Amino acid sequence: MSFVTILYAAMFYFAAAILFIGLAYRVYEYAKIPAPLKIPTPPAPMTQKGVAIRIFREVVFFESLFSATKWTWLFSWIFHLALLLAAFRHLKYFTDPVWFWVSFELVQVAGHYAAYLMLAGLLGLLARRVFVDRVRYISSPSDYLILVLIIAIAGSGLMMKWFPSDILAIKLFFVGLLTFNFSELPSDVVLLIHLSLVIALMIIFPYSKLLHAPGLFFSPTRNQVDNARSKRHVANWAKRMESTK
Amino acid sequence: MASKFETPQVRKFPIIPKLENSATSHLSPFKSKEEFQSSLGYPGELVENWQEKAIDKMGDLLGKYRSLRVYLDSCIQCGACTDKCHYYQGTKDPNNMPVGRQNLMRSVYRRYFTLPGKYFPKLVGAKDLTKEVLDDWYSYYHQCSQCRRCAVFCPIGIDTAEISMAAREVMDSIGVGQKYCNEIIGKVHKIGNNLGLPEPALADTLEGLEEDVLDDTEIDVKFPLDVKDSEVLLVTPSADFFAEPHVDGLIGYAKVFHQAGISWTLSSHASEAANFGMFIGSYDNMKKLAMRIREAALELNVKRIVFGECGHAWRVAYSFLNTLAGPFDFLDPRYPVPQHICEITNGLIDQNVLNFDKSANDDMTLTYHDSCNVARASSMGGIMGGQFTIPRKIIQTVANNFYDMDDETIKEKTYCCGGGGGLLTDDLMELRVKGALPRMEALKHLIEEKGVTHMAAICAICKSQFSKVFQYYDLELDQIVSLHQLVSNALIMNKKEV
Ligand code: SF4
Ligand code: SF4
Numbered sequence: 001m002s003f004v005t006i007l008y009a010a011m012f013y014f015a016a017a018i019l020f021i022g023l024a025y026r027v028y029e030y031a032k033i034p035a036p037l038k039i040p041t042p043p044a045p046m047t048q049k050g051v052a053i054r055i056f057r058e059v060v061f062f063e064s065l066f067s068a069t070k071w072t073w074l075f076s077w078i079f080h081l082a083l084l085l086a087a088f089r090h091l092k093y094f095t096d097p098v099w100f101w102v103s104f105e106l107v108q109v110a111g112h113y114a115a116y117l118m119l120a121g122l123l124g125l126l127a128r129r130v131f132v133d134r135v136r137y138i139s140s141p142s143d144y145l146i147l148v149l150i151i152a153i154a155g156s157g158l159m160m161k162w163f164p165s166d167i168l169a170i171k172l173f174f175v176g177l178l179t180f181n182f183s184e185l186p187s188d189v190v191l192l193i194h195l196s197l198v199i200a201l202m203i204i205f206p207y208s209k210l211l212h213a214p215g216l217f218f219s220p221t222r223n224q225v226d227n228a229r230s231k232r233h234v235a236n237w238a239k240r241m242e243s244t245k
Numbered sequence: 246m247a248s249k250f251e252t253p254q255v256r257k258f259p260i261i262p263k264l265e266n267s268a269t270s271h272l273s274p275f276k277s278k279e280e281f282q283s284s285l286g287y288p289g290e291l292v293e294n295w296q297e298k299a300i301d302k303m304g305d306l307l308g309k310y311r312s313l314r315v316y317l318d319s320c321i322q323c324g325a326c327t328d329k330c331h332y333y334q335g336t337k338d339p340n341n342m343p344v345g346r347q348n349l350m351r352s353v354y355r356r357y358f359t360l361p362g363k364y365f366p367k368l369v370g371a372k373d374l375t376k377e378v379l380d381d382w383y384s385y386y387h388q389c390s391q392c393r394r395c396a397v398f399c400p401i402g403i404d405t406a407e408i409s410m411a412a413r414e415v416m417d418s419i420g421v422g423q424k425y426c427n428e429i430i431g432k433v434h435k436i437g438n439n440l441g442l443p444e445p446a447l448a449d450t451l452e453g454l455e456e457d458v459l460d461d462t463e464i465d466v467k468f469p470l471d472v473k474d475s476e477v478l479l480v481t482p483s484a485d486f487f488a489e490p491h492v493d494g495l496i497g498y499a500k501v502f503h504q505a506g507i508s509w510t511l512s513s514h515a516s517e518a519a520n521f522g523m524f525i526g527s528y529d530n531m532k533k534l535a536m537r538i539r540e541a542a543l544e545l546n547v548k549r550i551v552f553g554e555c556g557h558a559w560r561v562a563y564s565f566l567n568t569l570a571g572p573f574d575f576l577d578p579r580y581p582v583p584q585h586i587c588e589i590t591n592g593l594i595d596q597n598v599l600n601f602d603k604s605a606n607d608d609m610t611l612t613y614h615d616s617c618n619v620a621r622a623s624s625m626g627g628i629m630g631g632q633f634t635i636p637r638k639i640i641q642t643v644a645n646n647f648y649d650m651d652d653e654t655i656k657e658k659t660y661c662c663g664g665g666g667g668l669l670t671d672d673l674m675e676l677r678v679k680g681a682l683p684r685m686e687a688l689k690h691l692i693e694e695k696g697v698t699h700m701a702a703i704c705a706i707c708k709s710q711f712s713k714v715f716q717y718y719d720l721e722l723d724q725i726v727s728l729h730q731l732v733s734n735a736l737i738m739n740k741k742e743v
Contacts, residue, residue: 026318033311036528038564039404041396041621042657043629058400068325068398076323076400128324133264135324137339138348140370142361143322207361208369212401215319220312221393221402226624229581233568237309241532 004187005173008195012177015202022206023214030218036235044226051225058222072128079121085114086157096175115158122151146208149201156194163190250675252717253335253682255689261328268338269679273384275672277422284431285530288420295419296374300357302418303411307358312407317354319401320344326395326403331660332388335679340385343395343405349381350412379421386412387423388676390666391524392617397657406666410526417525425670426521430530437537438483438517444470447516450486458496464738466496466503469510474546477502477509480518480538480562480583481553482705490727491708494554497729498586500736505593509551512541518558519705523565524667532569535561538583539570548576550583554727556616556704557665559585563623585625587703590732591635594642601735606644609699611731612691613637613649614684614711615659616704630656636703636728643735648695654687662702664710677710678717685718701728 045051057063062080066073089111091102101107126147129139165188172183185191204210217223234242279289292298307314326343328334333341340346348370355362355371362371372378391406416422432441442450451468458466469475479502485495502509515537522531542550550573552562562583567573573582581588593599613636625631633656641647654660663680691697702708702725711725 030311030315033308033314035311036309037568039312039407039622041393041402041404042624042632044624046627046629058402062400064398064402065323065325065400068329068400072323072325132324134261134327134339134342135322137264138322138324138327138342138344140322141367142369145368204361207359209319209321212319212321215315216401218311218315219319219402220315221396221404226629228564229567229583231567232571235309238528238532241529 001182002184002187004192005182005185008173008185008192009177009182011196011199015199019202019205026206026211027214027218030214034235034237035220035224036233036238038224038226038228038233039220040224040226041221044224046226048225051223055217055223058216071124075121075124075128077121078117079125082114082118082121085110086118086154089114093171093174094178096171112161115154118154119151119158122147122154126151142208146204146210149197153194153197153201156190156197159190160194163188165191250678253679255682255686255718259334259683259686262334262337264339265337266339269332269336269341269388269676270338270381270384272388272673272676273380274387274668274670275424276383277424277427281424281427281431282417282420282422284434285417285422285427285527287417287422287427291420295379298419299374299379299415300353302415303354304358306411306414307354310407310411312404313411316347316401316403316407317351320347320351320403321401323400326399326405329395329398330389330405331392331394331663331683332390332676332680335663335682336388336676338385338388340381341388343399343403346385346389347403347405347408349378349385350408353378379416382412383416383421386416387668387673388680390617390661390663390668390680392661392665393621394617394658394661397621409666410523412526413524414526417527423525423667425672426524426667429519430521430525430534433517433519433521433534433537437514439519439521440483440486442483442486442516444513444516447486447511447513451511454492454496454499458499462738464503466499466738468495468499469508471513471545472508472510473544475508475510476548477507478515478538478542478545478547478550479509479511479553479586480515480541480550480558481511481586482518482555482558483516484705484709485553488705488709489712490723490725490730491554491705493730493733494703494727495729497727497731497733497736498553500733500738501586501590501593501599501729504736504738505589505598507589510545510547512545514544515541518552518555518562520558520561521667523557523561531561531565535566535569538566539573542573543575549580550576551586551589552583553586554703554705554708554729556618556706558705559703560618560622563625581627586729587635587639588625590639590729591626594639600737601643601732602737603643603645603735605735606731607646609644609726609731610646610648610695610697611640611644611726612647612688612697612700613640613655613728614662614688614700614702614707615655616702616707617659617661617665619703620659621657633657636701639728640701640731643731648691648697650687650691654683660684660687662704662707662710663714665704665706669706669710674713678714681710681714681718685714685720688720689718699724699726701726701731703728 352372396404
């Protein structure tokens with residue numbers, strides 16, 4: 001086992017632990033904290049099914065953002081879509097045998113071009129942050145850094161087209177991590193940069209605004225049913241104040 | 246007009262203003278005095294170890310309100326909300342951008358409650374809770390009317406109102422309270438309504454109203470107070486008892502009840518629909534205020550509870566009352582608890598119980614202002630969007646000339662009047678005038694295009710606010726009307742019942 005392989009294996013385990021345990025802990029916290037009052041915003045669904053549809057539309061189409069600002073919507077929707085497509089393409093490195101739909105030509109090609117789309121979306125978002133005075137005002141260094149980090153991930157991933165690594169070896173490495181059947185990671189510079197950046201992203205995820213991903217599902221203005229008049233909604237901590245009258 | 250500030254210019258096409266740092270940092274409402282603080286259970290002045298106490302209180306609230314925790318964590322700083330607040334549009338102050346306002350608390354949250362904020366404060370914009378930060382909190386969390394317009398547009402649904410309520414609660418807990426809200430809550434606890442109007446004075450006022458209506462219509466419309474075994478307990482904002490145009494709305498409710506033959510009563514114990522406990526984010530105070538209504542309903546042995554025209558009161562009533570003061574299993578189960586007066590009138594219209602002479606409102610060309618708390622924090626009629634359709638339907642049933650303002654400024658996207666959320670106080674007049682800008686623009690455009698003369702509303706705060714700020718925008722104060730004033734004008738009354 002080369003030093004690089006051991007180092008990256010260790011880093012990936014560490015990052016994955018932070019990402020999954022961290023996220024699970026956040027979700028646990030969010031779920032545990034009560035929402036003591038009904039605060040859904042209109043159009044507020046009157047059934048649980050309506051809520052599911054509402055959240056679906058927010059997650060898939062970014063509906064509220066669309067009604068707020070078309071440019072931000074366009075850039076961020078493109079970015080997130082591309083992220084999804086790229087993730088699909090990358091599944092081939094983790095599944096053995098590769099899931100049948102991942103191996104489709106379409107998924108692989110789309111995943112490749114997604115990198116360009118992703119860059120376009122991210123650069124648009126970055127431009128907005130830099131050039132729109134209101135957005136510049138609210139941006140802290142970490143807001144720029146996260147964008148730059150993801151731009152660098154997409155960029156380094158794309159670079160591998162020109163600085164290719166042994167794809168089979170990469171796959172063996174990752175499948176090895178998942179099955180504890182370790183195998184060498186090629187030590188090509190572009191690949192290692194790409195992977196290091198991904199590791200960084202995994203680590204900051206549960207400590208940053210990337211928490212907007214689970215956050216959306218726990219947002220009371222979006223996930224509550226509008227039924228306050230027919231159903232009481234008393235939080236545990238408010239029970240001590242309950243009247244007997 | 247003698248004012249130390251300039252009324253913002255009404256723009257032909259609303260464009261997003263450029264930032265002006267600290268444009269309204271000088272605006273802070275008067276602080277609450279010791280006696281009012283203590284009657285609400287808060288310290289009278291800034292406590293000694295306030296920093297520690299404030300952080301403790303924040304921790305407490307973070308564990309009690311999922312909204313607060315999730316919203317402080319989840320903001321992407323995407324900027325989608327930045328231009329959505331009427332106070333930002335009117336003042337240009339970046340701290341009045343919803344996310345700017347949130348960040349005042351978020352930076353403190355990050356510093357004390359998150360790992361990156363503890364170790365890399367600069368990187369993530371985390372800040373110590375200093376006296377300057379506290380002053381900014383006091384200023385800008387009292388420049389938010391908790392109207393939730395920002396929450397409609399945010400991709401995550403982040404509701405700045407939740408954050409400003411929490412901030413006010415934290416400040417109250419360390420002895421920094423706002424005079425206007427806390428004095429009023431004190432009065433309700435003590436006397437029963439926002440105005441501190443005691444029972445005899447209230448009885449007097451209602452008697453006067455009966456005489457007025459009798460003179461006007463020759464019909465003996467009653468305004469009952471504390472009448473046991475009535476069908477309906479009407480809970481209405483105390484402004485309805487004397488302020489213009491509120492009182493004309495109250496006359497409207499009375500006529501509707503009279504005409505429909507529904508027995509009703511007001512209560513001297515619960516002579517106030519408003520619940521300022523919400524504005525200061527205090528569950529305890531909100532609950533105490535809500536309990537008066539339950540007590541009155543029990544005491545008077547009524548079958549239903551109906552709320553008059555009041556925006557935030559309807560929010561508390563529709564969305565919180567059952568939770569705070571329920572279960573209301575002693576009331577008639579055929580009706581939702583509580584009901585809105587518009588639901589009553591609307592139902593009676595549908596049953597053809599009421600007849601109208603629409604031409605009675607022909608001297609007016611009307612539009613309708615969706616009050617933020619009705620539009621964005623409640624509903625009506627048990628249908629999605631009922632809070633938009635029902636009031637409009639009533640107006641169109643009782644009046645001939647009606648137009649809506651621009652789509653971007655009505656229904657769920659409505660603009661606050663500029664005086665909600667506990668800001669309807671003279672010490673914030675500059676903010677109120679500036680915050681009214683987007684609504685004034687939409688109204689003035691409609692006046693130009695369609696010759697609209699009057700705007701109807703179903704919120705006591707909106708009505709008071711408009712009748713005050715209209716003059717700054719060259720409008721007459723009587724151009725704001727109560728919705729049930731229109732009903733009252735057009736309702737055909739049965740004379741033979743006299
Ligand atoms: S729209 Fe929502 S996520 Fe975006 S900056 Fe405003 S509060 Fe944050
Ligand atoms: S709740 Fe209303 S007043 Fe407060 S920040 Fe949002 S838009 Fe502005």
